[in-house]
Amino acid sequence: MDRWFTFLFTLFAHHFTPRHNAEVRLLKAQIQILRDRVPTGRIIPSVEEKAELVRLGAICGHDVGELMEVVKPATYRRWLDRSEKGDVPQNVGRPRITQEIRDLVIKLAKENGLWGYRRIVGELKKLGHHIGITSAKRILNEAGIFPSPEKEKKKPPLPWGTFLKAHMESTIACDFFSKEVFTLTGVKTAYVLFFIHLESRRVFCSSPSYSPDSAWVTQQARNMLMWCDDEGITPEFLIRDADTKFTDSFNEVWKSEGARVIQIPPKSPQANAFAESFVASIKREALDFFICVSRRQLDYICRRWVSHYNSDRPHQGVDIGNNVLQVDFRPSQTGEIRCREDLGGIIRSYYREAA
Template identity: 50%
Template sequence: MSEFLRVFQVFEKLFEARYRRRYDARLQLMAYQIRMLQSRTDADRINTRPEERAELTRLGAELDHDIDDVLLVVKRDTYRGWLRPKKGPEPKKPGRPRTPQATVNLVMRFALENLTWGCDRIQGELMKLGISIGATTISDILKRAGHHPIPDKGSGRPPSNWKLFVSSHMDTLAATDFFSKPVLTWRGWVDAYVLVFIHLGSRRVFMSPATFNPDEEWVLQQSRNASMWFQNLGIQVRHLIHDRDTKYSRRFRAFWKSDKVKCLRTPVRSPMANSFAENYIGKIKREYLNHFFCVSLDQLDYINRQWLAYYHEQRPHQGMDIGNKVLRPDFTPTTEGEIKREQRLGGVISYYYRDAA
């Protein structure tokens, strides 16, 4: 009899322990749901968080998930859905993915180190480094940081028919224009002139040496130099856009006609008709010319050569490389290596590259 009593007592303790554990689990489950409800007293609907779902299913597992009579915060089918194994990939979070912090840091670095750069200019530099980001995203990053860059381009549009002609003949179109820079001489400040030729298709630029006297003979000689420069690059020019400046004489037009190039004079007071040359000249004045006082033609020629080397070799072209999302062969994006900064002309010109070593 005593042996039977001991066996009965063992079973009694086991039953009591199991029942108590189950009873305690029910109490814990109820208490946890009450805490959830208390934290949402003002909410019309309870949206459970991942950590809450995990805790509810953990407590429910101690009751073999038989908790229909104590489940208060969600429906039974919702709870059962938590227990079913997930099929397929994890659902994507709604909305646009956040910009990586490393990219945000680079945007701010470029903007703070180069106060004259706009969003498109920063975008082009990032594309060289293998980082794809939109100009609008860059603008948003800078605005959140309280940094407002200068606009990249002004307003104004050429006539639609002229725009169509230019876009249809980019590979055979060139444009030319003069720009001046005051140079300090023994006679005081004297304007020095530089003649620019730009090929619209490739954005390659020929810049003449500076002169104080851009007479007809000088313009003709620079035209010959530009023609040979186009030929050496394998560029076939068929049309040359220029304004109505009197420096473009009859002999100037006759020379280009003999080279099978048709000169196209822009309408009166229509600078946007020669927008590529105007935009290039505006760019060089903003980015480097306005930062220097020149005391000789040699100094002006030197800084022009430094800029031109940078323009052809390191600077992304916003109309080509960014707008078309295709970089030139010498602008192949690189994603490996430490990002370093290179400067020219005493820091007036800056560009970035990855050190592969």
């Protein structure tokens, strides 16, 4: 009887073993083909997949050294040890970006064609979503959206950069920007004088003037000092260029408050980089979209955009960290996302509606 059993077993083994081995090799070859198509060449099973592999491995007595193709046998043994100890397996790697965040990134990019990756990431940060610039770029590239290029990197600081960093808290920079106004009597150039506090980046803007004479400029200096009192700023240095509109009486107002007026060298706009950056921003993001027909209209545009600049707009400076300038701002992750528009949609800011 034993001989007959041995004969039959040998016959079945001779018939089925080659086929079984061929099936295993076929499955392994397919797994290798799939692995070759994974960009990193690395497969990270989920918690459920790990548990299923351990369960199937138990049927084989956990003798899976030649069978395990998805991960290394040592990794399987580590799963097994943790399973026997009762440890709950954990997923590895960074948490996946949710579809909600992906949709929001695409929404911001489509609605704001002039925003770059950094600006989009800063707006998300306001809404309580923290992703990296690389992640935002990847999401938009996959969606076939390519935002406007980021602003050019700043040139290396001048030798007095160390001085500025040490005195940013007490330093104000100022400059003019202009805009053509179309009136019934012809085209006129309106000038706006603005001041920027280097540490906080907050800005004070004058009303526009067609004739910024000595009296007008001097009065704006007094208005700025009153604004500094309201903001709790004690200016010790004022940076300005060699524009002839800055008269002696303008300088005297600052000197009377104990502030030193520093005039940058001619043809050196980089020495007043904070002011130059502000001018580029307000023109690129607001003024270039409008044809002004009165000083009143220009004043309204400037005031609305400066209010947005000081309160809602994320700032991309290294020391600002892509945050808004509000000192008490706290992002929220609850509440429906809303869009606040101003200046006919030229200004857009996103926020969460209070529950």
